[in-house]
Amino acid sequence: MTLLTRDSLQIVHFPHPALRWESKPVRKVDDELRALVRLMFDLMYEARGIGLAANQVALPCQLFVLNLTADPEQASEERVLVNPVIEKRKGTQEEEEGCLSLPEVFAKVRRSKTVRVTAYDLDGNEQTFEADSLEARAMQHEIDHLHGVLFIDKLAEAGRLSVAEDLTRFEQRYQHAVRRGEIESKAETHRRLRELETRWA
Ligand code: ZN
Secondary structure, eight states: OOOOOTTTOOOOOOGGGGOOOOOOOOOOOOOHHHHHHHHHHHHHHHHTTTTTGGGGTOOBBBBEEETTTOOOOOOOGOOEEEEEEEEEEEEEEEEEETTTTSSTEEEEEEEEEEEEEEEEEEEEEEEEEEEEEEHHHHHHHHHHTTOOOGGGGOHHHHHHHHHHHHHHHHHHHHHHHTTTTSSSHHHHHHHHHHHTTTTOO
């Protein structure tokens, strides 16, 4: 299989099927995966995001990258969470949220106020995060991605209505692109995801 490159890796938009994929835990980290993680940071910064999950670049593995500053100069703030699990939740918070896979769409989402997340880094070391506020929100959002869940799934009725038109627009754009052959079909994406998911599992 060919090495994935900067050109082949891009952020996919709703309703791309990779966003609904239940990703597999990572069992081995190789140089290619490390390179992909670096590319994910680059894509995230380009898009001015603070987090990016593997599903969003159509990779079916349980990892995400995070930098709450969104600033590539602040590399010490970069986090890579492999196989993240929420161990504990406390309180609730409701804030406006967006997603790089749903550009320009924002809505209020209720989430836990604090979370304890355990994960591995790329060297296989276990790490524990006691996250609060924005960090807690971002981690919950990214972990959802790894299980095929999007923030729009979490909206109350009013929020759902407010984004309905945008979602229809995204659906139409996707169908259009598939018909014109600009992006692969759903079946083709599923086939590729199944092929890729054994790679680091
Ligand atoms: Zn997102």
